[in-house]
Amino acid sequence: MGNYVIYPGSFDPFTKGHLNIIDRVVKVFDEVIVAVAHNVAKETTFTLQERLEILKEIFRNRPEVKIDCFEGLLVDYVKKAGTNTVLRGMRTVSDFEYELQMALANKTLFKELETVFMVTDSAYAHISSSLIKQIISLSGSVKEMVPEVVETRLKKKLLKKRES
Ligand code: PNS
Secondary structure, three states: OOOOOEEEEEEOOOOOHHHHHHHHHOOOOOEEEEEEEOOOOOOOOOOOHHHHHHHHHHHOOOOEEEEEEEEHHHHHHHHHOOOOOEEEEOOOOHHHHHHHHHHHHHHHHHHEEEEEEEEEHHHHOOHHHHHHHHHOOOOOOOOOOHHHHHHHHHHHHHHHHHHO
């Protein structure tokens, strides 16, 4: 394995904003490990298994993009993966405060940790998972915001939930 970076997140759901970050970061690093966080205390729309399935489908022909998951502290996962570099996307100024806090907390836990930030392309800066879920629930189209597989599975899940 060459020079690689870990891209952690909830990815609930995975969006075209995330995809844009990955497409660009593989021009900087040889590989990226997309690490899906399994937070048992947090209620998610897609289960961990579903999020992994979706990501594996999207990147099935992209050997430079590996899909994995982790539970517990990110720094412990990063250490086990044998690296010290984490990637985060930054959409807006309002992301900055949260990202800075997280990067500093992680650095306190693991001194060698480096968080690399990549600014999301302006075409995707407005995309958020809560907005996507709201649009789908109101029968709108999110095809500009998420890969096709995500839209299909979101519709199935959220519209079914509404019917029940
Ligand atoms: O996509 P998200 O929800 O903004 O991702 C946040 C995530 C999963 C990267 C962050 O919550 C995380 O690293 N969670 C693992 C637990 C942890 O290490 N917490 C301390 C970091 S401040």
